[in-house]
Amino acid sequence: MTAGTDKSADGPRRRDASATREAILNSAIEAFIRLGYDGAGVREVAGGAGVTAMLVNRYFGSKEQLFAEAVDRSFAPPTVINDDPSDLSERTATRLAARTSPDADDLDPFLLMLRSAANPRAAEIIRAGIEKHVGRRLADILPGPAAAPRAELLLALIAGVWLMRKVIGTPALAGMDQAALTRELRDLMQLLVNAQPATSGGDAAPGAISSSSKCTGFASN
Amino acid sequence: MTAGTDKSADGPRRRDASATREAILNSAIEAFIRLGYDGAGVREVAGGAGVTAMLVNRYFGSKEQLFAEAVDRSFAPPTVINDDPSDLSERTATRLAARTSPDADDLDPFLLMLRSAANPRAAEIIRAGIEKHVGRRLADILPGPAAAPRAELLLALIAGVWLMRKVIGTPALAGMDQAALTRELRDLMQLLVNAQPATSGGDAAPGAISSSSKCTGFASN
DNA sequence: CTGCTATGTCTACGACTGTAGACATGCTTG
DNA sequence: CAAGCATGTCTACAGTCGTAGACATAGCAG
Numbered sequence: 486m487t488a489g490t491d492k493s494a495d496g497p498r499r500r501d502a503s504a505t506r507e508a509i510l511n512s513a514i515e516a517f518i519r520l521g522y523d524g525a526g527v528r529e530v531a532g533g534a535g536v537t538a539m540l541v542n543r544y545f546g547s548k549e550q551l552f553a554e555a556v557d558r559s560f561a562p563p564t565v566i567n568d569d570p571s572d573l574s575e576r577t578a579t580r581l582a583a584r585t586s587p588d589a590d591d592l593d594p595f596l597l598m599l600r601s602a603a604n605p606r607a608a609e610i611i612r613a614g615i616e617k618h619v620g621r622r623l624a625d626i627l628p629g630p631a632a633a634p635r636a637e638l639l640l641a642l643i644a645g646v647w648l649m650r651k652v653i654g655t656p657a658l659a660g661m662d663q664a665a666l667t668r669e670l671r672d673l674m675q676l677l678v679n680a681q682p683a684t685s686g687g688d689a690a691p692g693a694i695s696s697s698s699k700c701t702g703f704a705s706n
Numbered sequence: 707m708t709a710g711t712d713k714s715a716d717g718p719r720r721r722d723a724s725a726t727r728e729a730i731l732n733s734a735i736e737a738f739i740r741l742g743y744d745g746a747g748v749r750e751v752a753g754g755a756g757v758t759a760m761l762v763n764r765y766f767g768s769k770e771q772l773f774a775e776a777v778d779r780s781f782a783p784p785t786v787i788n789d790d791p792s793d794l795s796e797r798t799a800t801r802l803a804a805r806t807s808p809d810a811d812d813l814d815p816f817l818l819m820l821r822s823a824a825n826p827r828a829a830e831i832i833r834a835g836i837e838k839h840v841g842r843r844l845a846d847i848l849p850g851p852a853a854a855p856r857a858e859l860l861l862a863l864i865a866g867v868w869l870m871r872k873v874i875g876t877p878a879l880a881g882m883d884q885a886a887l888t889r890e891l892r893d894l895m896q897l898l899v900n901a902q903p904a905t906s907g908g909d910a911a912p913g914a915i916s917s918s919s920k921c922t923g924f925a926s927n
Numbered sequence: 928c929t930g931c932t933a934t935g936t937c938t939a940c941g942a943c944t945g946t947a948g949a950c951a952t953g954c955t956t957g
Numbered sequence: 958c959a960a961g962c963a964t965g966t967c968t969a970c971a972g973t974c975g976t977a978g979a980c981a982t983a984g985c986a987g
Contacts, residue, residue: 500934500983521824523744527975537936542976600824602873603742612874620876634882637870638890641879645866649858652823653833655841658862661855669859673894721953721964748945758966763946 508534521600522607570626578670729755742821743828777835791847799891
């Protein structure tokens with residue numbers, strides 16, 4: 486990509502602070518997605534932007550602050566959530582089940598999270614980013630009570646599937662029929678989107694859940 | 707803990723190869739669960755076992771081989787799967803939703819996976835461990851066709867929830883009513899346990915969102 | 928054209944990592 | 958008791974990490 490731009494090998498690049506900063510940030514996002522917080526070094530990030538390692542710290546202060554900005558930018562765009570919540574399950578399920586990953590860039594933040602979560606500092610930054618951008622907006626478009634935890638459960642489901650498929654690489658999920666996987670995931674997410682768990686204040690009130698409420702007879706714990 | 711045992715400070719420990727090996731392996735499992743593959747150093751593991759770093763490599767060859775053995779042992783025990791598959795959803799949901807983590811040690815392998823997945827070598831070792839122990843056994847006790855991918859989806863759901871709750875630490879899931887969370891998770895997992903996705907040949911058959919209508923249908927094993 | 932400041936690079940440091948060989952020690956067998 | 962081998966430790970070495978200060982250069986103002 487960026488073949489036509491003046492990126493490499495044709496001169497040391499014109500001096501432009503904001504453009505350099507942008508290049509470093511983009512390289513950092515790509516590196517953190519691919520290698521995680523601990524795996525991506527400052528030299529790697531700098532090399533991807535065509536600059537020296539020291540410039541990274543000069544622009545962002547430290548690797549941790551760079552990561553914070555990368556997370557903030559990476560989670561800011563639509564990221565799973567679109568303006569249209571009606572087909573959220575179908576759309577997300579399709580992207581999660583897609584065999585090839587051509588344009589699943591809106592799931593890249595999940596890769597960034599999955600590969601950086603081991604570091605406690607990074608985990609805290611990610612938690613803040615999710616709360617700031619995704620969790621809140623996702624909870625807003627979810628109907629019914631207790632939207633926030635259901636939104637996080639939705640994120641958990643997406644993260645788990647993406648972990649198995651893209652990070653761990655379990656074979657059965659990759660070999661599963663794509664349409665069947667899409668349906669399965671869509672049903673799961675629909676259950677989270679539509680279900681209305683009993684409000685925390687009242688008692689369990691079993692049977693209130695819409696579709697799969699009285700699956701097994703066993704009442705609350 | 708282990709106050710009564712001759713673990714520390716009362717002599718340099720009796721020389722016993724298998725016991726030392728066991729101590730190193732246990733310390734490694736604990737360290738890998740807590741810090742992940744990249745985060746746990748050999749010196750940390752050795753210190754936890756009361757030995758020197760070199761002894762670790764002397765017994766296990768390398769850190770990677772030590773990790774492989776730790777994964778193999780950590781995933782070997784019941785690990786989520788019990789001998790009784792009937793209450794799998796209820797039991798797992800309860801453990802996932804438990805506010806305090808007293809005895810959720812059977813979910814520790816998921817922590818190990820989540821915190822080590824960033825490293826490609828570690829991810830491959832984990833994938834092999836899951837395939838060898840959990841995936842196969844879990845697929846065996848799942849009724850209906852396409853059990854293997856549904857088993858992995860089950861693992862993905864567990865991993866995702868555990869990631870959000872224990873690694874990232876999103877607040878809404880922690881604050882959610884425990885009983886409600888248990889029910890929500892149980893319904894999700896029941897959908898995966900009982901659902902019979904149309905065989906790859908059939909079409910999508912849209913509109914069958916609430917496919918978990920005849921939930922309790924799972925008769926035999 | 929000349930000088931100044933923003934922009935970028937170079938060298939380097941201390942800390943940490945996984946790993947290797949040489950050395951010391953203790954248990955066990957003769 | 959004494960020898961021998963298994964068991965464990967010490968020192969060390971490349972390598973990488975994030976970060977810091979000193980130095981070089983490009984681009985613009987006068």
